Amino acid sequence: MEYVGRVPAPPLDRFIDDIYCLTGVPRHRLMNVPPMPSAHLFVNLGEPARLWDSDPSVPPVTFTGAWFMGVWTRRFLFEYPTRVRLVGVHFKPWGMSPFVGVPAAELRDRWVPADAVRRRSPDRIRDRVGGLASATETLRVLEEELRSMLTEAPPRGLDLVRHTGGRLEAAHGAVPIGALADAAGVSGNHLAAQFTSHVGVTPKRVARIYRFARLILSVDALRPVDWPGLAQTAGYFDQAHFSREFKDFTGHTPTEYLALRRRFPAERGFPPDSGPMPADGFSTSPPALGTGTIGGERARRIEEVPWAW
Template identity: 70%
Template sequence: MEYLSRVPEPPLDGFVDDIYCLSGEPRHRRVTVPPMPSAHLFLNLGDPVRLVDSDPSASPALFTDGWFVGVWTRRFVVEYPARVRLVGVHFKPWGISPFAGLPASELRDRWIPVDAVWPRSLDRIRDRIAAEPDRVALRLVEEELRSRMVSPRGLDLVRYAGRRLETTGGTHPVGALTDAAGVGRNHLAAQFKTHVGVTPKRVARIYRFARLILSVDARGPVDWSALAQSSGFFDQAHFSREFKEFTGHTPTGYLSLRRRFPAREGFPPDNGPMPAGDFLQDDRTS
């Protein structure tokens, strides 16, 4: 499976990390996606894709066309078909707010059909991009986003604080964010819930974990204590609990999995997500 990516022109690049296309036969049909600092738009141009929540009370979802996914605070599994063609958008945590037209809290830990957010739009968008080469499809999706972009009230504050968390890998103290912005903690938290879906503390937690997991080099020995401390974890027990919660594995088990199934170098979908194994043994397939 190939990954073709486009970083949009300003001002979209302040809200979108990249617009991309996945196409071809996937190396792994089932992939566990841990919490990452992003929200998503998926436009499926191939066979159905199945999403399975790690919360056993949530039903799996089968998507044939398109859906939005908000910031996710727990892991989930993507089950790909034998062949994939999917165009997606990686929004920054606050990046979905100018395009969704609803509070980001309504998208937290949820996948919602595109037409529920952009009424009567999905068929038009898919028809427009389906027959185009991948590079053209990415440009057309960028044009669609540009045409829908608005400036919601309070978003500048969230962008300012979010960028601090992004550039420090989640280690910037939340209290210092409120001091620098000249607002109260409750006000900042309320704005984050509106535009991100979660609090600044939760965003910091996700950035911190992403920084750690992307620093792991499974090709050699891993000093978990040093890696955890450099990523802002100063309590080893807390680190171990959070690692298991976010990946479904202990650090040792995760390292074993990565060595059995090495990430493809330069292939972003392998950098955070990982092949799904034991997690799906209960495989809610009904």
């Protein structure tokens, strides 16, 4: 597949990491997606896609048209159609707040049709870009539409969240939450309430996701991986904590994850990060996520990683 993306111009860059076009035939249809520090807008211009929550009690969704997806705190599955054509937005964790009409907490770990959270539906984007062949022109129109959707005045508390969230982003989550609150001149409870309103989760949870993202994006599958060193750099200070969170977020032990990354190397330029992994062995049916089965391989015990400190 071809991924063409770029950072939008100000003021959108305060809320958006990148806008993109994704087209072509996927090498892997079913992807296992761990939590990442972002929210999303998908505008599907092609065949339907499907999504599954790792919570087996949540029914799958067939994805057509425009959909918002909040910050995820657990993994999910995304099944591409046989041929992909979509445009999308990777929001910063707090970035969706000025574009939707509901508290971010209502979108945590959820995907919802765009017209359910906006009076002016992003389906308009689908209408405008549906006939465009150029990725450059598609992204120009997408950016224009996003600028028109942006509220003139930021919602109350968003500036506080954006400032403190930016510090979490820069430090990859390695900032004490109490220090963030003190620096902003607010209580920890007030900061947590504003994050819950504009991100959907507390700053502590955002820090966890940034920390995990730093670790997973540091993995170079072409070289020997120093798991203890990577984990320590990312801020994990004991073996049990690292092993438990890695298994919880990916469905795999570190050794299983590395084996899959080596078996299925990422396409050059896609995925845009190293988080999503092929859920090998499934074409049209999802694995039993609730039982720990991913890609046809039953997850073994949480790995005991030899620590160097």
